[in-house]
Amino acid sequence: MPENGNTNSVSEQTPLLGRDVEEGADSESFLVRTKNWLSRNFLVIALTTLIIVLVAVVIVLAPRIDYSPPARPPLPPPKGPSKVPTCTTPGCVLAAATLLRSMSKRYKDLDACEDFRTFTCEGFDVIYKFCEN
Numbered sequence: 001m002p003e004n005g006n007t008n009s010v011s012e013q014t015p016l017l018g019r020d021v022e023e024g025a026d027s028e029s030f031l032v033r034t035k036n037w038l039s040r041n042f043l044v045i046a047l048t049t050l051i052i053v054l055v056a057v058v059i060v061l062a063p064r065i066d067y068s069p070p071a072r073p074p075l076p077p078p079k080g081p082s083k084v085p086t087c088t089t090p091g092c093v094l095a096a097a098t099l100l101r102s103m104s105k106r107y108k109d110l111d112a113c114e115d116f117r118t119f120t121c122e123g124f125d126v127i128y129k130f131c132e133n
Contacts, residue, residue: 100123101123101124102121103120104122104123105122
């Protein structure tokens with residue numbers, strides 16, 4: 001009988017959880033034990049890493065999101081007389097005259113959707129034909 005009165009045959013080498021000790025377990029290297037642990041816990045490590053990366057991406061991108069409401073389209077111009085003054089400088093008058101001269105003299109008879117080039121450029125065509133002769 002043991003000296004302390006305990007009838008169980010327990011020694012210092014007995015495993016704490018009652019499992020048999022594997023032979024050579026103490027002789028495994030740190031790298032082998034780490035490899036075994038990683039292979040058993042790979043899925044948990046991969047999912048944890050994925051969650052950490054996603055949280056980091058959200059934290060980085062969240063301040064860059066523009067939460068302001070979208071810009072409204074511009075309002076249509078008011079109907080009625082224009083409040084914008086007419087340009088009467090020599091440059092504006094010359095540009096308007098050139099554009100009016102380039103239009104066809106038959107602009108009331110022509111449909112701009114049918115023959116836009118004739119509608120807008122027939123005046124220039126007449127001038128250039130006249131200059132060539």
